[in-house]
Amino acid sequence: MILSNGASLAAIAPILAVMITGMIVLLGDSCLKLWRQAKWVSPTISVLGLVVSAALACSLIGTSGQQLAFSGALTADAFSQACNIILAVIAALAVMGSATYLENRGLQHGEYYVLVLFSTSGAMLMAAASELIVLFVAVEILSVALYVLAGYARTERKSEEAALKYFLLGAFAGGFLLYGIALIYGGSSSIVPGQVGTTNLRALGIYLHQMPAPNQMFIAGTALLMVGLAFKAALVPFHMWTPDVYEGAPTSVTAFMAAAAKVGAFAAILRVFNAFIPISEYWLIIVQVLAVATMFGGNILAVVQDNVKRILAYSSIAHAGYLMVGISALTGSGAATDALKAEAHSAAMGGITFYLLAYGIMTMGAFGVLIWISRRGRDVQTLNDLKGLVKTDPVAAYTMLIFMLSLGGIPPTMGFMGKWFLFYATLQAGQLWLAVTLALASIISIYYYLRVVWVMCFTEPDENAVAPGRAVASGGVVVSLIASAAATLLFGVAPGLLHSLMDAASTVLRP
Amino acid sequence: MDTASLLVFISLGVLTLVPALFVVNSRSIVHAGFWLLPCFLGVAGLYAALEAHFFFVTQLLIYAGAILVLVLFALMLTRNAMNPTESQSNRLKPVAALVCTAFAAGSTFILVKHPWAITTDTPKPAGVQTEALGNALIQNYAVPFEVASLLLLAALIGAIVLAKSDRGPVPEPAPLADLTSGTAGGE
Amino acid sequence: MVPTSYYMILSGILFTIGVLGVLVKRNPIVIFMCIELMLNAANIAFVALGRHFAQVNGQMYVIFALAVAAAEVSVGLGIIVSIFRTRESINVDEMNLMKF
Helix, strand or coil: HHHHHHHHHHHHHHHHHCCCCHHHHHHHHCHHHHHCCCHHHHHHHHHHHHHHHHHHHHHCCCCCCEECCCCCCEECCCCHHHHHHHHHHHHHHHHHHHHHHHHHCCCCHHHHHHHHHHHHHHHHHHHHHHHHHHHHHHHEEEEHHHHHHEEEECHHHHHHHHHHHHHHHHHHHHHHHHHHHHHHHHHHHHCCCCCCCEEEHHHHHHHHCCCCCHHHHHHHHHHHHHHHHHHHCCCCCCCCCCHHHHHHHHHHHHHHHHHHHHHHHHHHHHHHHHHCCHHHHHHHHHHHHHHHHHHHHHHHHHHCCCEEEHHHHHHHHHHHHHHHHHHHHHCCCCCCCCCHHHHHHHHHHHHHHHHHHHHHHHHHHHHHHHHHHHHHHCCCCEEEHHHHHHHHHHHEEEEEEEEHHHHHHHCHHHHHHHHHHHHHHHHHCCCCCHHHHHHHHHHHHHHHHHHHHHHHHHCCHHHHHHHCCCCCHHHHHHHHHHHHHHHHHHHHHHHHHHHHHHHHHHHCCCC | CCHHHHHHHHHHHHHHHHHHHHHHCCCCCCHHHHHHHHHHHHHHHHHHHHCCHHHHHHHHHHHHHHHHHHHHHHHHHHHHHHHCCCCCCCCCCHHHHHHHHHHHHHHHHHHHHHCCCCCCCCCCCCHHHHHHHHHHHHHCCHHHHHHHHHHHHHHHHHHHHHHHCCCCCCCCCCCCCCCHHHCCCCC | CCCHHHHHHHHHHHHHHHHHHHEEECCCHHHHHHHHHHHHHHHHHHHHHHHCCCCCHHHHHHHHHHHHHHHHHHHHHHHHHHHHHHHCCCCCCCCCCCCC
């Protein structure tokens, strides 16, 4: 169903709300002196805007089926609304955590929140993009804002270096993305009636379904597009930038980057490959190889790290691998009948949506704990800094325990349920070996998550590590931690509460 | 295909690709920056040959004008950043060259083999083309157009954040004598 | 007129030169120039294909690619120059504060 322009605006209201909030914060911070002086105004307005956006998305998710907005440039369907909710939640948690962190480091400025809101809207647009060129521009909005945020602590060498690495690799990936789109545009003419080109994913999905015979130019374009998106989602072997950038960027930015950029990239990957399911025999094996390499590469490299931010960076790579397993399950390649294939597809859609939310919340939580421990002015980075945390800061240690168990996929947490849904979808798709690989990789990952727990609980605190300076106001990060810890446990025990979200997302049908 | 247009194409192709190779192969970063100019001019010429008049002008203004000038500014600001006589390339060079040659050969093979449909359509005159472009921009492509404006706004704010000097001390600028001894070496 | 495939081959070669440059160069500004070569290659392909299909789409994509290139150049060069202010060297290879 193609919406009129007015209805299209209503359908993308959650995205507009985030953009408008960004502009309000930008104007308020630069024009009103009182606004600028009261440090809490910008983060509060940002969180309010994000809550409005999430509420709008919640109200729209039930009514939006397969809507095309703005003559097919955007898809305002239930999956895009689900991603809007996930991204608004992530951004709200990030803003609350950032307020504490920035105050602590003397970096509290209004522009920070503007950039966070703009990159959130970029990620939301990535999830909604149906025209590949919209996808490209949306990727760049997300990335450009993140390059600046990564270098936000400008006087620190590490932060600057992170910004430079992220920028060079990101722009390189952007080149691949654009050339891939060009080749898809050229190669699509043999399947589109009238021998013209198109880059509309919905149209391509329909034409590929009618005639699943892409030419080589089209396949080459898809491959380049995949390389570009794999860079953005940090899949092995395109992950080299991740640990350095995650370590160098300010912790609050790392948290946001790890969660939002990955959700945006995966929403885009899902959109592209969902449209290309009719030609899955060309890409399925590559996706599976990437999934296995990413799961094992991320988990094995995480084992040898000593810096908590790097451990979490490699763990985020591994989580991207689990999500790729979900992408592979979308095809239902091993399912016997069409009905079973459709069932596997909707199970995978629901599983990926749940996992994106779970990943976002537990990542924000784990980084949030690091921010909270740093509230006395010491930037916590290494495992050494966490030694004996259970004695010096028991609440922080137990909160971290929840997120580590969740990231490791141990019940009764959200991370476990997410993995279970992906595992189930993979079994439904008849890809037994991939499901087994997923389970094996998660077992490796438990080792380094438990290592963090062990360091916190069973070692003596480092004498010179304790620096009880005056704690800054940390209300924001406390709220964000309580919210994410509660969500991790609640949805781990009762994932049924999110059924409406998963069901809505799984209505995005096979083309 | 008449010989004249083929000759024009070949000369424009040489004007684009040879400077591009020099950009990659040049030892001095300033020379690399200047080699970018003929390359961009060659691309502009290709647009003219393709009768995309609007983009001929845009390429001159944006790439050969704005972007190149910004790149040269950045080069001048970081001019004595490194010793120009040391190699500009890392150890990957032979491997990367091999991989890229294979990549180029592969893509050429695909493009030659591609079943190109024959177009009989002659391009419309410049005014009509630009009008169609403008119409598409506010109709089918209104969303990417608006989204691109958000991108430019984000980049603007980002550049200001990076350039603001109220966070931490700005180091003293290098004395002029240092600048003159900067990048004297050449190829 | 010259066949579209000639333009596409030219753009493929230009793209490859750009990729090669990104892989082998050490100075971030030169790497950035090579990325611009990659974007230009894509633009040539878009214009050539748009003409081949007699569609306005091809040229449309170039407009957005130009906007993206402009945004990237401002942020990217801002990062590079601000790094140079706090340190003398900007070689990518020498940036090993953070090890593998």
